[in-house]
Amino acid sequence: MTVNFRMDAPQPRLLDQTGQGVIHKPLDRPEGPLKVSGRATYAAETHLPGMAHGVLVTASIARGHVEAIDDSAAHELEGYLGCWNGERFLRNPAQGMAGAAPVQPGDRVDFRGQPIAVVVAETFETARDAARRLRILYSEEDAVTDPAEAEFETKEDADAARAVAEALETAAHRIDATYTTASHAAAAMEPHASIAEWNGDQLTLRSALQMLRFNALELADAMGLERGQVRILSPYVGGGFGSKLGLGPEAVAASMAARDLGRPVRVAMTRQQVFETVLRRSETVQRLRLAADSGGRLTALAHDNRQFQLLGEGFAEPVPQASRFLYAGAARSYRQDLGRMHRTPSGSVRAPGEAVGQLAMEAAMDELADAVGLDPVELRLRNIPDAHPGTGTRFSAHGLEACLIDGAARFGWDRRAGPRARQEGDWLIGMGMAGAARPNMLVPSEARVTLAGDRATVETDMTDIGTGSYAILSQIAAEMLGLPAENVTARLGDTDLPGASGSGGSFGAGSSGSSVFLAAKDLRGQIAALMGAAEDGLTLKDGLARAGNVEKRLADLIAEPIAATAKIEKGEMAKETHQSGYGAHFCEVAVHALTGEIRVRRFEGTFAAGRILNEKTARSQCIGGIVWGIGAALTEELVHDARTGQPVTRDLASYHVPAHADVPQIGVTFLQERDDAANPIQAKGVGELGISGAGAAVLNAVANATGVRLRDYPATPDRVIAALAAAGL
Amino acid sequence: MQITLTVNGETRDMDLDPRVTLLDALRDHLRLTGSKKGCDHGQCGACTVLMDGRRVNACLVLAAMAEGAEITTVEGLGRPGSLNPLQQEFVACDGFQCGYCTPGQIMSATGMLAEARDGWPSHVSESLAGPVALTDGEIAERMSGNLCRCAAYPGIRQAISNCAGTSAEAAKEAAE
Numbered sequence: 036m037t038v039n040f041r042m043d044a045p046q047p048r049l050l051d052q053t054g055q056g057v058i059h060k061p062l063d064r065p066e067g068p069l070k071v072s073g074r075a076t077y078a079a080e081t082h083l084p085g086m087a088h089g090v091l092v093t094a095s096i097a098r099g100h101v102e103a104i105d106d107s108a109a110h111e112l113e114g115y116l117g118c119w120n121g122e123r124f125l126r127n128p129a130q131g132m133a134g135a136a137p138v139q140p141g142d143r144v145d146f147r148g149q150p151i152a153v154v155v156a157e158t159f160e161t162a163r164d165a166a167r168r169l170r171i172l173y174s175e176e177d178a179v180t181d182p183a184e185a186e187f188e189t190k191e192d193a194d195a196a197r198a199v200a201e202a203l204e205t206a207a208h209r210i211d212a213t214y215t216t217a218s219h220a221a222a223a224m225e226p227h228a229s230i231a232e233w234n235g236d237q238l239t240l241r242s243a244l245q246m247l248r249f250n251a252l253e254l255a256d257a258m259g260l261e262r263g264q265v266r267i268l269s270p271y272v273g274g275g276f277g278s279k280l281g282l283g284p285e286a287v288a289a290s291m292a293a294r295d296l297g298r299p300v301r302v303a304m305t306r307q308q309v310f311e312t313v314l315r316r317s318e319t320v321q322r323l324r325l326a327a328d329s330g331g332r333l334t335a336l337a338h339d340n341r342q343f344q345l346l347g348e349g350f351a352e353p354v355p356q357a358s359r360f361l362y363a364g365a366a367r368s369y370r371q372d373l374g375r376m377h378r379t380p381s382g383s384v385r386a387p388g389e390a391v392g393q394l395a396m397e398a399a400m401d402e403l404a405d406a407v408g409l410d411p412v413e414l415r416l417r418n419i420p421d422a423h424p425g426t427g428t429r430f431s432a433h434g435l436e437a438c439l440i441d442g443a444a445r446f447g448w449d450r451r452a453g454p455r456a457r458q459e460g461d462w463l464i465g466m467g468m469a470g471a472a473r474p475n476m477l478v479p480s481e482a483r484v485t486l487a488g489d490r491a492t493v494e495t496d497m498t499d500i501g502t503g504s505y506a507i508l509s510q511i512a513a514e515m516l517g518l519p520a521e522n523v524t525a526r527l528g529d530t531d532l533p534g535a536s537g538s539g540g541s542f543g544a545g546s547s548g549s550s551v552f553l554a555a556k557d558l559r560g561q562i563a564a565l566m567g568a569a570e571d572g573l574t575l576k577d578g579l580a581r582a583g584n585v586e587k588r589l590a591d592l593i594a595e596p597i598a599a600t601a602k603i604e605k606g607e608m609a610k611e612t613h614q615s616g617y618g619a620h621f622c623e624v625a626v627h628a629l630t631g632e633i634r635v636r637r638f639e640g641t642f643a644a645g646r647i648l649n650e651k652t653a654r655s656q657c658i659g660g661i662v663w664g665i666g667a668a669l670t671e672e673l674v675h676d677a678r679t680g681q682p683v684t685r686d687l688a689s690y691h692v693p694a695h696a697d698v699p700q701i702g703v704t705f706l707q708e709r710d711d712a713a714n715p716i717q718a719k720g721v722g723e724l725g726i727s728g729a730g731a732a733v734l735n736a737v738a739n740a741t742g743v744r745l746r747d748y749p750a751t752p753d754r755v756i757a758a759l760a761a762a763g764l
Numbered sequence: 765m766q767i768t769l770t771v772n773g774e775t776r777d778m779d780l781d782p783r784v785t786l787l788d789a790l791r792d793h794l795r796l797t798g799s800k801k802g803c804d805h806g807q808c809g810a811c812t813v814l815m816d817g818r819r820v821n822a823c824l825v826l827a828a829m830a831e832g833a834e835i836t837t838v839e840g841l842g843r844p845g846s847l848n849p850l851q852q853e854f855v856a857c858d859g860f861q862c863g864y865c866t867p868g869q870i871m872s873a874t875g876m877l878a879e880a881r882d883g884w885p886s887h888v889s890e891s892l893a894g895p896v897a898l899t900d901g902e903i904a905e906r907m908s909g910n911l912c913r914c915a916a917y918p919g920i921r922q923a924i925s926n927c928a929g930t931s932a933e934a935a936k937e938a939a940e
């Protein structure tokens with residue numbers, strides 16, 4: 036029997052009453068020893084007998100049709116097995132939570148880098164050679180590849196825009212500034228890869244994916260199979276950040292070839308293909324208009340954006356997502372202009388919305404603080420709304436004020452000098468800060484927990500993409516069942532197991548964690564019954580069950596394994612409250628006055644995100660987010676050739692993700708918080724909170740250091756030098 | 765072609781296509797998939813192994829070029845239950861998230877610590893001669909060829925720093 040639970044009302048804080056004391060603890064990841072010894076097996080790393088090797092071939096035109104593929108030169112190679120394309124081939128990975136195949140364009144080409152065929156051979160080396168020998172005949176059509184030529188679809192609430200315009204006219208202080216952010220790539224370290232294996236009409240796919248419950252539906256749909264005919268295994272995933280939310284073209288390519296060949300086929304994307312083919316974050320142009328009264332209180336806010344997408348894709352970056360609720364202001368407007376272009380389509384990349392939206396919004400807040408003559412922290416404190424400023428919905432646990440105060444104290448914000456006031460040799464030193472917010476969500480998730488003696492197993496198709504799922508799911512079950520964490524084993528990443536939320540949108544821990552909590556809670560009831568006691572009179576600790584004056588070892592009490600399955604979904608609380616994690620970032624930079632080089636010297640982040648399930652893994656999540664913020668602010672730029680649509684910075688030498696030397700030691704602090712409206716474990720997501728506003732803290736520090744405001748990101752040395760020169764410095 | 769390598773102390777004879785890289789020889793032919801392929805172009809460091817004691821990007825070395833060499837991969841350092849001190853520190857300091865760059869970071873750190881012990885200076889070293897003090901900045905500089913998109917950098921450097929102390933002491937003791 037499955038426990039079905041809807042989050043309709045606040046739940047008791049059971050995890051604060053259980054006594055095992057493993058929840059919250061900074062425990063090591065249970066899979067850590069496998070990962071540090073090279074024994075964790077990622078998607079491309081299973082060796083199956085008779086496995087053949089595939090290499091994807093991508094389009095070298097931006098728009099048109101593949102008229103013919105001539106592989107006669109490949110046939111000269113010993114071990115060449117063939118070339119596949121056609122109706123089932125995917126144009127691009129599915130968008131997150133699609134649950135159905137993405138566009139299958141047949142012979143049509145919609146962007147440069149679109150996978151159009153897979154070449155398979157006995158060895159990888161032969162397949163790679165064969166792929167280069169293909170002669171592809173295209174019929175080419177005119178394509179819009181230059182943003183300046185794109186046609187835009189506009190979404191705007193005219194009444195709201197008018198109200199903002201009116202408020203701006205009468206405001207004591209106003210800001211009207213336009214910022215640009217570059218296109219970003221997730222660039223997970225593990226390139227997308229799949230191994231397809233058929234057993235009769237059953238397909239097993241080993242792949243690098245984040246959301247298996249949805250991916251199984253996508254695979255079945257793409258291949259024309261029933262859901263029951265496919266199984267996906269992703270026990271270890273080498274990073275995702277949104278790029279592995281949806282089934283990728285290499286999975287279908289491998290599945291097609293494997294079926295025809297009657298043997299397993301592996302297809303791994305090259306790094307360049309990952310940059311060309313996998314959904315990216317769109318470049319944006321953002322116009323921020325803020326109006327404030329003489330005391331710096333916001334009266335109006337407009338956060339407009341221009342961004343780009345390929346025709347046929349529904350996703351748009353929710354650029355103003357956090358701007359909608361983070362600060363007060365009666366009049367609010369958010370215009371979106373979505374341009375259609377023949378470039379690699381856009382999709383979810385870590386913190387879609389906040390990652391770029393807060394880069395601009397928090398910079399604009401800094402500009403407003405200057406205009407009003409207020410400390411940037413004080414400006415934010417004055418603008419914390421009492422309820423959602425757009426809808427009036429009440430907030431659940433809201434930690435922004437506490438984060439701002441804690442972070443400022445920890446960082447030593449009171450030592451911040453005025454603009455361009457600190458210099459060490461050729462280095463200009465400055466401090467900056469920003470607020471952070473990322474909405475919390477609950478997504479249907481199911482798990483099974485089995486207790487055999489004093490050992491428990493958690494089973495769900497949840498993935499661990501580095502997020503810490505193995506650790507936290509084990510800890511939740513251990514805490515609830517009164518077991519040391521090492522007595523719990525989590526089995527994840529297999530669609531034969533109960534279907535989880537998957538890893539995305541920062542909802543994985545809260546959603547899948549709650550399903551494990553509920554299943555374990557059901558087991559507590561079963562244990563109480565075995566003890567002949569009421570559930571609320573039961574204490575479970577260190578493998579012992581206690582009720583009244585009876586004490587039994589679980590090892591003795593549980594003669595036969597007992598199991599429970601539970602499923603959670605969102606309910607009334609999602610309507611009655613607006614839920615979000617909050618944070619505050621503080622940063623010190625040094626800017627070289629002559630070379631324009633920017634060094635991040637210090638960084639402190641304070642976060643309030645409900646219950647922190649494992650302080651170690653949550654901390655790493657926040658550090659990761661902050662470093663992504665540093666990358667977006669300073670180095671990351673996916674450049675396309677406007678004439679051809681060709682991605683230019685399509686490898687890790689030209690797309691600059693932050694390296695060791697770009698990242699100082701980073702301070703992360705979590706505030707004590709429980710969010711009773713979020714879920715029964717009172718936890719909110721942290722995977723994307725750290726990125727929200729982090730880059731703005733860096734750029735605000737640059738403005739403080741130099742006295743010059745940069746509005747085009749990343750702030751690479753050339754842009755810094757140009758901005759300093761323009762200011763006559 | 766016939767190629768003989770010593771991998772983690774074991775002699776391995778292989779019959780390989782001359783185009784096979786050291787990385788693919790390890791991963792696909794010897795089934796040592798601990799060494800990772802992040803870019804296949806020498807840009808990420810995920811494939812770092814030791815070749816005759818020095819770190820190399822295994823994707824940039826053809827297996828044929830490594831004929832007769834002694835190769836150490838992450839599998840050769842320790843296994844679950846008997847991890848070496850650096851591996852243990854990576855676990856304790858959460859010097860990884862997804863784990864994909866991790867074997868490369870660990871092998872690179874192993875090679876780097878040896879370079880520092882041998883007095884090799886880096887771009888940020890105070891002087892070109894004399895002993896190297898492995899500050900956070902020194903470690904960051906010397907490890908910057910190993911990218912980590914999860915950005916576990918602070919934990920990675922903490923783990924290395926914890927071991928740098930012990931390995932420096934061990935070296936000193938050995939010298940005495």
Ligand code: FES
Pocket residue numbers: 800801802803804805806807808809810811812821822823824
């Ligand atoms: S795989 Fe060798 S450096 Fe990236």
Ligand code: FES
Pocket residue numbers: 224273274501859860861862863864865866911912913914915916
């Ligand atoms: S741990 Fe994921 S890339 Fe380093």
